[in-house]
Ligand SMILES: Nc1ncnc2c1ncn2[C@@H]1O[C@H](COP(=O)(O)OP(=O)(O)O)[C@@H](O)[C@H]1O
């Protein structure tokens with residue numbers, strides 16, 4: 001029986017458990033629900049929970065572990081002459097899996113019976129042709145040992161599945177019965193259910209945290225591997241980036257990329273911070289209620305535009321426009337449409353709603369009493385904004401700007417499309433440059449061996465980026481939090 | 489005989505600081521102040537009393553046009569300051585507020601240093617020619633706010649770091665620093681402990697030497713202690729306005745008497 005139907009069965013059992021548990025609880029107090037410790041539904045949920053949760057955990061674990069165990073056992077059937085290293089064995093094992101799946105399909109379509117499957121051998125049957133008939137194409141003729149292994153795998157999987165069905169149903173039934181036995185008027189069903197819910201919440205939180213830790217650890221280990229192959233000092237202080245290794249030498253210096261990242265981010269912030277901030281001041285201090293209700297969502301629509309669309313905009317509109325002014329026909333500073341300026345301007349536009357929306361919230365959080373105090377002393381509105389509201393909101397605004405900066409540093413699509421792919425250390429903002437993120441993409445796309453330094457450098461780049469944005473975020477959160485305390 | 493009356497009236501006229509006539513205030517559709525006419529004298533403390541929500545704050549805020557900052561608020565009627573209509577189109581509310589200062593219910597020091605809090609108004613209005621003059625204004629204001637001795641050693645510490653009572657005296661000193669002619673105070677002691685309240689009351693009595701002070705208060709005792717004139721508001725109307733002693737000993741209106749003796753409010 002497949003895992004899906006098994007899941008349906010335990011779900012049904014849980015549903016029955018809910019109804020049964022509820023009515024059992026009620027009948028144990030002869031229908032007087034005031035005598036129950038908890039509300040009747042809690043007794044139902046308790047039964048449903050105990051029937052469902054342990055069984056589902058067993059099912060999940062089984063579904064993950066069984067194929068690993070089986071393929072481990074089956075792989076011993078493959079003669080060791082056929083492969084040299086683990087990689088080749090993996091390839092053979094995936095052949096085995098395809099053949100086994102193909103046999104399943106053949107049985108399901110009625111081309112073969114279950115007995116046939118265990119009888120056939122490569123000498124008597126054209127397995128490749130047979131599987132081709134049912135729509136499973138194989139790359140080469142089937143080796144006898146592979147067929148043998150596939151048959152073995154099928155057999156083990158079938159018996160494993162049967163065993164799984166029995167165990168899972170038994171666990172579900174055991175949970176059901178145990179919960180039913182507990183169900184009496186004085187049983188604290190609410191506490192049991194709430195304990196279960198709490199565990200669920202803890203589980204969700206742990207998944208989030210563990211995943212983060214996992215990602216960071218993988219970054220760290222791969223970075224360490226990379227530094228084992230490539231000297232860290234060359235990576236950190238190298239002034240050139242040319243992974244192709246022309247003339248046999250390879251340069252993987254991060255500085256040109258870091259410079260590109262920082263340069264583009266600075267241009268973006270120079271655009272986004274003043275515009276976003278002024279927009280926020282207008283919206284929160286000057287705009288009438290109706291203007292605000294209309295303009296704020298409109299500005300926030302900008303934040304909903306996918307960055308690839310901004311990239312398109314950079315490449316097709318902003319770039320050519322800049323070339324008109326600064327290109328060969330104009331000032332002659334700019335070679336092509338792709339440049340730091342192109343990407344920076346567009347990224348700045350992308351960040352405007354980010355800065356304005358956060359700053360607007362922060363400015364609104366400045367108590368009205370501050371403004372009243374200033375007006376009461378005869379200050380004008382602009383004096384009040386400049387000298388009271390903005391200074392009071394400043395820490396929060398700085399936090400917002402730092403968050404925007406960390407977005408700018410992590411941005412990829414706009415850079416790929418707007419700034420180009422040339423790693424350069426240059427001061428001219430009309431020159432094409434590239435960033436850390438864009439290079440991570442180009443190092444890992446295309447044919448690459450994931451164990452080579454050219455690919456592993458992506459992890460080191462990722463690690464650098466991660467540390468950079470982490471630092472900025474921590475700083476921003478620290479500042480924002482400090483500011484929050486001020487008025488509470 | 490005739491001449492005598494005339495002179496007396498002239499004296500009385502010159503003593504009038506603010507005179508409000510038939511003032512109506514609406515918050516959208518809510519008619520919050522109805523037909524209020526009141527004459528506020530110079531160098532006098534005038535107390536506004538009345539139950540919560542009767543419009544004391546609203547009326548007080550009319551006197552320096554603070555209600556302008558509330559979109560839905562509309563003021564009708566005539567309010568004269570020294571004989572000039574403050575709601576006239578030519579009057580700049582900003583300049584008006586420099587003449588009619590305000591202290592709020594909750595102390596609201598700016599998140600700046602104590603010094604900068606006081607210097608805020610003088611700087612905006614250009615009252616000081618140089619640093620030395622500004623220093624002088626700051627010190628004088630803090631002394632008048634009866635807080636100089638407590639803060640003179642930490643003028644550059646943040647004003648928000650003071651205790652509630654100190655903050656309120658700082659706000660009073662801040663209002664005094666712009667040299668207003670009238671000082672409006674909206675329940676200035678409601679967030680203060682009895683000792684700080686006593687200090688603020690003492691201060692109000694001193695301010696009377698040079699200003700006209702209008703104070704909203706919930707405490708009968710406070711009104712009786714600090715004010716010379718008392719106005720009793722009820723449901724948006726001015727019920728009775730007279731000498732404080734008269735209001736507290738021999739009120740004309742039964743509603744005033746009920747409120748003072750604690751039966752309504
Ligand atoms: N900003 C405002 N917006 C709308 N209505 C207000 C506002 N301020 C006060 N009001 C209304 O005006 C009336 C008088 O309020 P207020 O002047 O604050 O009374 P008091 O200060 O005497 O307690 C109340 O009914 C109140 O609901």
Ligand SMILES: [Mg+2]
Pocket residue numbers: 544545546674
């Ligand atoms: Mg009030």
